[in-house]
Amino acid sequence: MKRTRLCDLLGIEHPIIQGGMVWIANAELAAAVSNAGGLGLISPNAGMSPNDDQVENLKEQIEIAKSLTSKPFGVNLPILNNPHIEELVTAVINAKIKVAVTAAGNPALYTSRFKEAGIKVLHLVAAVRHAQSAERRGVDAVIAEGYEAGGHNGLDELTTFTLIPQVVDAVTIPVVAAGGIADARGVVAALALGADGVQMGTRFVATRECAAHQNFKEAILKASDTDTAITGRKLGPTRILKNEVASKILEMEAAGASAEDLLAFIGSSRSRTGQFEGDMVNGEAYCGSIAGMIKEIRSVGDIIRSIADDYGAVLDNLK
């Protein structure tokens, strides 16, 4: 696999970041990805109950990850509407984590604090103007996420194929491609479009190390190309596996339900119910539309090794 400037920036071997997926991106997953040469990310609420203390949970997860790897790993920090964001930022700085990924909010808020502490900052974007703004705010790299990605999604619906080259042309900092990537073909394609690396989420859910419930992992294996849908266009578009909850949300939206009614129905931890508890009827399962290509639960090391092994063959096939 190509060693890009993202590898130098983050101190990693392979330009592969694991998405910091809410509820399920736990220390074991992040450490396994980092040990395999990528960059693992922890979600502050990984594995916790809805009423647990997110800050304490993150501190514990960081300690576990430190006990499992000596390689760099990071923390995913959605900024918007996060009542604990100040304490989470402080916890990340105090723990001397190497990388903070900020998302869903203004990169001006915490970038300088992280950078003063020697922490690299990557900011999630879904359109050119957001990438440019993040660069002006001093972030070290942007993660540009396309419409095919699982979970929360940009309002502009730009796809990985069109978002990446346009962001690459608009900024000088490294660009990480996210959304739709699950194998060496996707990594080569992302790099061909100008990305300096990739972030993969759904592929890392279907691993032995991920804290996702077995039912969720198996639902990914069973999914076809058309088994995800965007829900919540009024609230914040979210790509989830099609199931009863998805149908109900889509029905409510088609019937003109208000944002309040939708929010009341979805609640704040329905994605935990699906992803972590494995209730695939009443729970939401954030999932990318590449799920149809994922056919087995593997170990993280195995996935990253195959991508590294297959990279050359994909390249040879382009000649």
Added chain:
Amino acid sequence: MKRTRLCDLLGIEHPIIQGGMVWIANAELAAAVSNAGGLGLISPNAGMSPNDDQVENLKEQIEIAKSLTSKPFGVNLPILNNPHIEELVTAVINAKIKVAVTAAGNPALYTSRFKEAGIKVLHLVAAVRHAQSAERRGVDAVIAEGYEAGGHNGLDELTTFTLIPQVVDAVTIPVVAAGGIADARGVVAALALGADGVQMGTRFVATRECAAHQNFKEAILKASDTDTAITGRKLGPTRILKNEVASKILEMEAAGASAEDLLAFIGSSRSRTGQFEGDMVNGEAYCGSIAGMIKEIRSVGDIIRSIADDYGAVLDNLK
């Protein structure tokens, strides 16, 4: 640029097909693409008035293209709701055209007639099951079109990045990637994902040879990454440049307008008004979301030559 099995199938030098865009994919454009080593496609209604005879128009366009190139070119034939489809098929067969691209309808209907006449058939698909069905019906290749593509779009909203590898894994015939491709980076990325070639639409609109109105071409140059939108989710999703008409359609949709009301407002030739007449206020302009990357009107030959020239550099950068 790599010579793929699509080149052998179609008798072309470069694995690049020009989208057969309604109203504007005229003989001059198709011949220029074919002369430059790709495969040009004519739209039966290219350049005609709404009440002109589509069959006679196609016959004329074919004669003009034949006078401009000795290379293979094709015709784009949307099947669904096309009252003239039988006569158009007969016209294509009688004119001994090399390639028919069928779209928006059942590939079982005309594939065997074309193949008996020695005409290669490519069918447009937007999901794995459609690709498999087209292969079973005997088509020679599929064009798999992602959500980022301009104009009519699949219901499943699969993006190029996720659609291509899943279709490639599901069929054995060549797969052409469409949607989001406008330069050598996109061609390399599409081939990395497993495609045997690409189809480009919007990039070929902004050319000297295309019959599109100058206003439409200039609107593409001015477009940013977020300047297209999907309209008509109830009728058949269609990606168009954002303008007053697009806003009006989206407003009607948000207010719960019926399919009949939407159809009555849009009419049957509003895309001609925008694309061919250049009324960028009252007309629709079908446009892919890669428009933001297109910065100048060029000649077709220039575009194809640059892709061929840049291909090797994109590849070198992946090592």
